[in-house]
Amino acid sequence: MENKAVREIFPRDAKKSYGLVELMKGASPIVRKEPEDTVYTWPNLIMIELICALLVTAALILLVQFEHAPLRSLADPSTTPNPMRAPWYFLGLQEILVYFDPWYAGVVLPGMIIVGLMIFPYVDTNPKGVGYYTYSERKFAVFNYSFGFALWWITIVIGTYLRGLDWQWYWPWSDKLAHMNPALVTLVPLHIVFVNLLHVSKDVAKGFCDIIFLGYFAVGMLIPYFFMRKFYDSMGAGRYITFMIFFLSMMGVGLKIILRLLFNIKYIVVTPWINV
């Protein structure tokens, strides 16, 4: 079509900043696209949207025939329902609060999730994969999103199905009405584990923990720098550092949850001001 399209050459008028470029045959103002490609929004798209809206309404009206909005007893500061479950979309947050101190789980981490989501377009330098579903062309980006998404949904599932009285861990087959014995769950900071295992003093053990913590970030930062040079170069230093801080924190959250669930570790680092 491109070749056939030009009918006449219109000389440019030197005094004018605009000019006629070419005349094309077609039924639509869209250039260089097959004109048959388009249809009118009304009624084609509008009808789809209308049907969508009707379906959603129908589904909701159907749903409320079986389920009703919950209403518990009047607010009472002296008694908390046991267990107290947040609405499902906050259960991830509630579950994370078990593993981290509130300043981190309740403030810094949600903040990092929000900021991390916002900066994603600015650190993802891969130009491929716009406008269609693809995994193979942007494996790493999809992996990152899925990892965060999975973390969020797994904690929601844990909060919904695996937490019971006193917010303890209950398997689906455990007795949900019996309070579990708290003697079974003693949490210790990592440095106490070292004190007991290696018979070193508390301060030395704390030093170990600090080194492990900082080492995790340092090694994490350096590995791609040395061994995945392409990855580093494609981002540049600023993007790389920003991205890695978020990436390593996200992975760290997963690691800490595992440490807690398997080894009852309460904190990795303990300082006079903050514990992580």
Place this chain on the structure above:
Amino acid sequence: MLEKMKEKVVQTQLFKSVFRHGYPDNELNQAYVVFSNIFLHIHPVKVRRSALRMRYTFCLGGITLFLFIMLAVTGIWLMFYYTPYTGLAYKNIKDIQFVIFGGNLMRDLHRFAAHGMVLFVWLHMTRVFLTGAYKAPREFNWVVGVVLLVNTLILSWTGYLLPWDQLAYWAVTVGTKMASYTPFIGQNGPWGAQLGVNPTNDLMFMMIGGTVVGQNALIRFYVLHCVVLPLVVTVFLAVHFWRIRKDGFSGPL
């Protein structure tokens, strides 16, 4: 017969004054109806045929928008009977649920549409992510989207307090207590106490207007939930849609 009536109606001065074009059954009027109508003009006049296939957007953003509108409508109905006063709120909700005709339906719809909106906003974000629609030149609209996501969650949370039942009370007690752990500006946060932050001047106090969740918290959350946040969402939605048109749609639309 119907056709004739339609012809007549379309010719009246009233109809013309409102719509400025005939019934959209020919191409000219089909174009007019979209670009001369304030609500429809967020669409382009024509879309590619492939855009009618649902397997790209799954209409997720559209459903989110629809649920938001539904929440506004059902919310207004609820407001006719609701008083943001700790002594009445719970009773009002009970009345709405058990006494007022249709109140039950409005409350249930409002609650489940809220759950639905949170769910669909996540799904919509996932779709946008998986189709790479956040990449240049659409980075900023993704940021606007995240703002909408956060606002949606805060809307749910503020609305959660209004029934003044046990769920409401404790979700908000816990949620605002979390704010008291904010570094520097929370009474319990790292470096908070060192900076002289105490229960009467910290972030949590500002949120609930007191030291415990009570009347001040209820009225604050009510105002945020019914006025401030819906307005904020509306403004950001306007930007969101404007940017979709300006940046171009990523997919086959």
Place this chain on the structure above:
Amino acid sequence: MSIVADQSQNNDSGVLGPTEQGRRKFMLAAGWGVVGATLAGSTFAAYKYLFPPILYEPPTVFKIGHVTEYGLGVDERWKLKGRFWVVRNMRGIYNMISICRHLGCTPNWFPDQKRFRCPCHGSIYDVHGNVRGGPAPRTLWRGQITKDPVDGALVVNTVIRLDPNPAQTPQGLWVKEKVKEVNPFWLEHAPPAGGSCSSNRLLC
């Protein structure tokens, strides 16, 4: 009057003289300065507006009767009205605020386990308020407890609270009893007749 006023300074080429340029720069800076000051002022006012200087909150001072009305161990009778527990041990009496130090839920007392346990995220405390498990970052608050000088009844004030720094120990977060058994958060008193702490050695 507008910023383009002083024509005399303009020469033919339309370039502004140095005085005029300086004046414009100054006006621009002053304009933005006023905008900034207005914004800063209204932000500060808005911030102040959100902090009510008067509060109508539930009472925080309770007259709870005489020591002899309380037996050994944890007494829950004030939990509903005052949100605190009264604990009597072999040496005296104190009270603890029934607000979880994690995020403010109300823990439950389990006499059989001798533990307070929180239904929100699973914090566990013993009768001293030390943290035995869960995410709580500090020990339970002790409220002020004094004797009414007139009739000798106990008076609890729940806003005056004792909150010492806990130590990390293998058992959990710990504050020595000595640190907490101080005026006005503790009253010494002989144990009730026939009282024995064999059921819970922490009461000794």
